[in-house]
Amino acid sequence: MSKPLLKAENLEISFHGVKAADGVNLEINEGEFLAIIGPNGAGKTTLLNLCTGYLKPSAGHVYLDGKQITHLSPRQIAKRGIARAFQIPQLFTDHRVIDNVMLSNAARLNLWQMLSPLDRPRYRDEAMELLRMFNLADHANDLASTLPEGRRKLLDIAVALALKPRLVLLDEPTSGVSAIERFGLMETLMTALRQAKVTALFVEHDMDVVRRYAERVLVWNRGHVLTQGRPEEVFQDQRVIETVVGAV
Amino acid sequence: MRMFLLGLAALVIVAIAGISAPWLQFLLSLAIAKGLAALGVAILLRAGLISIGHAMFFAIGAYATAFLTRNGITDFVSLLILSTLIATAAGVVVGAFMVRYRAIFFAMLNLAVSMVLFSLLSKLYNITGGTDGMRVARATFFGIAPGEQTFELIVFLTSLVVVMLVGFAVSAYFRSPLGEALKAVHTNEIRLEYISIPVWGVLLVGYTISAALAGLGGSFAAMIIGHVLPEMAFWTESGHLILVAVLGGIGGVAGPFIGAIFLELVHTFAASFTDAWSMIVGAALLFVIFFLPSGLYGLINKKRGGSAV
Amino acid sequence: MLQVLIPLTVDALANAAIIFFVAVGLTLVFSVLRVLNVAHGSFYSIGAYAAASLGLWVVSAGLPEWLTFPALVLSAAFVAAIFGPFVEHLLIRWTYGKSEALQILVTFGLFLILEDLQRIVFGVNSLYEDTPMRLLGSTMIGGIVYLNYQLLLIALAILTLVGLKLMISHTRMGKLIAAVVADREISQALGINTNRIFMLAFTLGVFLAALGGALATPTTGVSPGLGADTMVLAFAVAAIGGLGRIEGAAVAAIIVALARVLAIYYAPELDAVAPYLVMLVVLLVRPYGLFHTDTTRRI
Numbered sequence: 064m065s066k067p068l069l070k071a072e073n074l075e076i077s078f079h080g081v082k083a084a085d086g087v088n089l090e091i092n093e094g095e096f097l098a099i100i101g102p103n104g105a106g107k108t109t110l111l112n113l114c115t116g117y118l119k120p121s122a123g124h125v126y127l128d129g130k131q132i133t134h135l136s137p138r139q140i141a142k143r144g145i146a147r148a149f150q151i152p153q154l155f156t157d158h159r160v161i162d163n164v165m166l167s168n169a170a171r172l173n174l175w176q177m178l179s180p181l182d183r184p185r186y187r188d189e190a191m192e193l194l195r196m197f198n199l200a201d202h203a204n205d206l207a208s209t210l211p212e213g214r215r216k217l218l219d220i221a222v223a224l225a226l227k228p229r230l231v232l233l234d235e236p237t238s239g240v241s242a243i244e245r246f247g248l249m250e251t252l253m254t255a256l257r258q259a260k261v262t263a264l265f266v267e268h269d270m271d272v273v274r275r276y277a278e279r280v281l282v283w284n285r286g287h288v289l290t291q292g293r294p295e296e297v298f299q300d301q302r303v304i305e306t307v308v309g310a311v
Numbered sequence: 312m313r314m315f316l317l318g319l320a321a322l323v324i325v326a327i328a329g330i331s332a333p334w335l336q337f338l339l340s341l342a343i344a345k346g347l348a349a350l351g352v353a354i355l356l357r358a359g360l361i362s363i364g365h366a367m368f369f370a371i372g373a374y375a376t377a378f379l380t381r382n383g384i385t386d387f388v389s390l391l392i393l394s395t396l397i398a399t400a401a402g403v404v405v406g407a408f409m410v411r412y413r414a415i416f417f418a419m420l421n422l423a424v425s426m427v428l429f430s431l432l433s434k435l436y437n438i439t440g441g442t443d444g445m446r447v448a449r450a451t452f453f454g455i456a457p458g459e460q461t462f463e464l465i466v467f468l469t470s471l472v473v474v475m476l477v478g479f480a481v482s483a484y485f486r487s488p489l490g491e492a493l494k495a496v497h498t499n500e501i502r503l504e505y506i507s508i509p510v511w512g513v514l515l516v517g518y519t520i521s522a523a524l525a526g527l528g529g530s531f532a533a534m535i536i537g538h539v540l541p542e543m544a545f546w547t548e549s550g551h552l553i554l555v556a557v558l559g560g561i562g563g564v565a566g567p568f569i570g571a572i573f574l575e576l577v578h579t580f581a582a583s584f585t586d587a588w589s590m591i592v593g594a595a596l597l598f599v600i601f602f603l604p605s606g607l608y609g610l611i612n613k614k615r616g617g618s619a620v
Numbered sequence: 621m622l623q624v625l626i627p628l629t630v631d632a633l634a635n636a637a638i639i640f641f642v643a644v645g646l647t648l649v650f651s652v653l654r655v656l657n658v659a660h661g662s663f664y665s666i667g668a669y670a671a672a673s674l675g676l677w678v679v680s681a682g683l684p685e686w687l688t689f690p691a692l693v694l695s696a697a698f699v700a701a702i703f704g705p706f707v708e709h710l711l712i713r714w715t716y717g718k719s720e721a722l723q724i725l726v727t728f729g730l731f732l733i734l735e736d737l738q739r740i741v742f743g744v745n746s747l748y749e750d751t752p753m754r755l756l757g758s759t760m761i762g763g764i765v766y767l768n769y770q771l772l773l774i775a776l777a778i779l780t781l782v783g784l785k786l787m788i789s790h791t792r793m794g795k796l797i798a799a800v801v802a803d804r805e806i807s808q809a810l811g812i813n814t815n816r817i818f819m820l821a822f823t824l825g826v827f828l829a830a831l832g833g834a835l836a837t838p839t840t841g842v843s844p845g846l847g848a849d850t851m852v853l854a855f856a857v858a859a860i861g862g863l864g865r866i867e868g869a870a871v872a873a874i875i876v877a878l879a880r881v882l883a884i885y886y887a888p889e890l891d892a893v894a895p896y897l898v899m900l901v902v903l904l905v906r907p908y909g910l911f912h913t914d915t916t917r918r919i
C-alpha cells in the first residue's frame with residue numbers, strides 16, 4: 064500500500080448543535096479512486112468543505128502528504144494540489160465557457176504573464192483540449208450561464224482538472240446528468256484522471272456508478288463513517304442497505 | 312473591434328471639435344479629466360463594486376499637483392506623473408483596507424473615507440488653504456512657460472494622447488488574466504479562491520489602477536482649472552463619477568469619456584438656468600437604471616454567486 | 621474631576637440618543653428589507669428642517685409655546701407619511717432581490733435628488749429653533765447643572781429601544797417582521813404579506829430618522845449638508861454595532877458619542893473624524909461589527 068495522500072483525523076464540526084462531522088477519520092492513497100456514499104444531509108459536502116479549508120473544524124486535523132493543512136485557506140490548499148468540483152457548479156457565469164477553463168489555467172502563471180492577454184493560442188489550445196475531452200468544445204464560446212445544467216456540471220469538473228491537481232474532490236459528479244449519459248461521463252472522467260494521474264475522491268448517490276468505478280467506498284451517516292471497504296463487501300452490509308442503498 | 316473603432320471615431324471628433332473651436336478646449340479637457348476618474352469607477356464596477364467616494368482620489372491627484380507646484384515643481388509632465396504616483400500610493404493604502412469588503416460596506420466605507428478627506432481638506436486651513444483651496448500656478452513645458460491659449464491647447468492635446476494611451480492600457484488590462492479575474496470576482500469569488508487566484512490581490516490591483524486613473528484625472532483638472540478646492544472630494548462629485556461610469560457602461564473603455572463630455576456639456580447648459588445639479592445627476596442615474604439597464608455591467612442580475620447546497 | 625466628567629458624559633449620552641434614532645432606523649430597514657438606504661440621512665435632515673420650520677411657525681403665529689413639543693414629533697410623522705410609502709413603493713420595491721450594487725445605485729440616486737430638494741424647499745440658510753430646550757430649563761444636582769432637554773432625549777432613546785424590542789417580541793406586527801427577517805421566502809410561502817411589512821418597516825425607518833433630526837434641532841439647529849454627514853455617521857454606527865442589529869446600534873451610538881466627546885475635550889481638531897477612527901479600529905478587529913453573527917455561504 065502506498066502512503067496516504069490526504070488524511071483527516073478526528074474532524075468535528077456542528078451547525079446549530081447538530082454534528083455534521085463527529086470525529087471523522089479518512090485516508091486517501093495516492094492513485095486511489097475513493098467513493099463516499101450516504102443519505103442526504105449526512106455531511107458529505109461538509110467533509111469536502113473541511114478538507115479544502117472552506118470550513119474550519121472545531122477539532123481535528125487535515126494532512127496533505129503528512130503536512131498540516133487544517134488552517135490553510137481554500138486558495139492555499141488549491142495551490143498545494145487539491146482541486147474541487149462542486150455539487151452545485153460554481154462557474155464564472157459572465158464568462159465564456161473557454162474563459163472559465165483558461166482562468167483556471169492562468170492560476171499557474173507568473174505576474175508578468177498575468178498582465179498579457181488571457182486569450183492566446185497557447186492557452187486556448189490547452190483549454191480546448193480539455194473541453195473536447197468533456198464534449199464541451201462546441202460550447203467553447205458560449206456564455207457559461209447559457210449552458211444546460213448537465214453541461215455546467217461537466218464544465219465545473221473541467222475547471223477543477225485544468226488546475227492540474229494531484230487530488231480532485233468531486234461532489235456528486237453525475238447529479239444533474241441524465242441517467243443515459245452518466246456512464247459516458249464517468250468513462251470520460253476516469254480516462255482523464257488516469258491520463259493525468261490524479262487521485263480522486265467522489266461523493267456519489269448513484270450506486271451503480273459507485274459499484275462500477277470505485278475502488279473503495281466510505282459509507283457516511285450522521286457525521287461519521289458507518290463502514291468502509293471494497294464496493295462488493297460494503298453493499299452486502301445490512302446497515303448500509305438500510306441507511307443508504309434502500310433510501311436512494 | 313467595434314468598440315475600438317467607436318472610441319477612435321469619438322476621439323477624432325473631439326479633437327476636431329476642440330481644435331476648430333478653441334473655447335471648447337477648456338470644457339473638453341476638463342471632461343476628459345473627469346472621464347479618467349469615471350473610468351476608474353467603471354473598473355471597479357466590473358467587479359460589481361461601487362465606490363461612492365472615488366472623488367477622493369481625484370482630489371488627492373489635484374491637491375498633489377497643487378502642493379508640488381507650490382514647492383517648485385512646475386513641469387507639466389512631471390506633475391502629471393508624480394501626482395498620479397501619489398494617488399496610486401493612496402490607492403494601495405486605502406485599497407488594502409477596502410478589499411475585504413463588498414457591496415454595501417465597500418460603497419459606504421469609500422464614502423466615509425472620502426468625507427474624512429473632505430473635512431480634513433476644508434479644516435486644515437494652514438496646510439490646504441481650507442475652504443478657499445489652493446491656487447495652482449500655470450505649468451511649464453520643458454522649461455518653457457506658455458501663454459494662456461497655448462497652454463489650453465497643449466493641455467487639450469495631451470489629454471487626448473493620454474486618453475488614447477489609457478484606453479489601450481485599460482483594455483489590455485481587461486483582457487489579461489488579472490482583468491478577467493476582476494470580472495470573475497463579481498460572479499463567483501468562491502470559485503476564484505478554489506482555482507487558487509487570490510481575490511484580494513485581484514481587487515487590490517483593480518482598486519489601485521482605479522485610484523491611479525482618478526488621480527491622473529485630478530492632476531489634469533488642477534492644472535486646467537488652476538485652482539483646487541475641497542469640493543473636489545465631496546460626495547456629489549463621486550455621484551457624478553458614478554453616473555458617468557454607469558452611462559459609460561454602454562460604450563466600453565471609451566464610454567466614460569463620451570459620458571463625461573456629454574455630461575459636461577449638459578452641465579454647462581443647465582448651469583445657466585438651474586443650480587439643482589445634484590438633482591439632475593440623481594434623476595439621470597435613476598433614469599439610466601430604469602430605462603437603459605444595458606449600461607449596468609450586469610448589475611441588474613440576481614444576487615451574486617451560486618446558491619445554497 | 622467629576623464636575624467635568626459627569627456633564628461630559630451626559631452630553632455624550634444625549635448625543636448618542638440622537639445618533640441612535642437615525643442608526644436604528646437604518647439598521648431596522650436593512651434587517652427587514654435587506655436594502656441599505658443610502659438616502660437615510662436625508663430623512664434625518666428633512667425631519668430637522670420640517671421640525672425647525674414648524675416650530676418657528678408655532679412661535680411666530682403666537683400659539684402657546686408648549687406646542688413646540690408635539691410639533692417635533694408631528695413633523696417627523698409628517699415626513700414619514702409623505703416619504704415612507706411613496707419612496708418604498710416607487711423605488712425601493714423595485715430593487716428587492718436584485719444585486720446590492722443596484723440597490724446602492726438606486727438609493728444613492730435618491731439621495732442626490734433629496735439633497736437638492738431640501739436646498740430648493742428650505743433654502744441654504746441655517747435654521748435655529750430652541751423653544752423646547754428653553755422651556756424645559758435645567759436642573760442642578762450636587763452642584764452640577766443638567767439641561768433637562770438632554771435628559772429627555774436620553775429617556776426617549778431608551779424608551780424607543782425598549783419599545784422596539786417589545787414590539788418585535790410581543791405584537792403581532794412585530795412577530796411578522798421577525799418572521800420576514802428570519803426567512804423571507806418561507807414567510808411568503810406562509811402567506812405573510814411581505815410587501816406590506818416592507819412598506820411599514822421602511823416608513824418606520826424614515827420616521828425614526830426624521831424623529832432624530834427633529835429632536836436634534838432644539839440643541840443644534842439645522843443647516844445644509846446635514847444629510848450626508850448624518851448618513852455616514854449612521855452607517856458608521858450601524859456598522860460598528862453590526863448591520864441589522866438593534867441593540868448593536870444602541871451600544872455603538874454610545875461608543876461613538878463618547879469618542880466624540882473625548883475628542884472635543886482632548887483633541888478638538890479630531891472631533892469630526894473620531895467616529896470614523898472608532899469605526900476603522902472596530903472593523904479591523906471585527907470586519908462586520910461587534911454584534912455581527914457569522915454566516916458563511918453554503919456551497
Ligand SMILES: Nc1ncnc2c1ncn2[C@@H]1O[C@H](COP(=O)(O)OP(=O)(O)OP(=O)(O)O)[C@@H](O)[C@H]1O
Pocket residue numbers: 078079081083101102103104105106107108109110150620916917918
Ligand atoms: N454552512 C452551513 N450552515 C448550517 N448548516 C449546514 C451548513 N452546511 C451544512 N449544514 C448542515 O449540515 C448537515 C450536512 O450537510 P451536507 O451538505 O454536508 O450533507 P450532504 O451529505 O452533502 O447532503 P446531500 O446529499 O444533500 O448533498 C445538513 O444537516 C446541513 O443542513
Ligand SMILES: [Mg+2]
Pocket residue numbers: 107108109150234620
Ligand atoms: Mg452534499
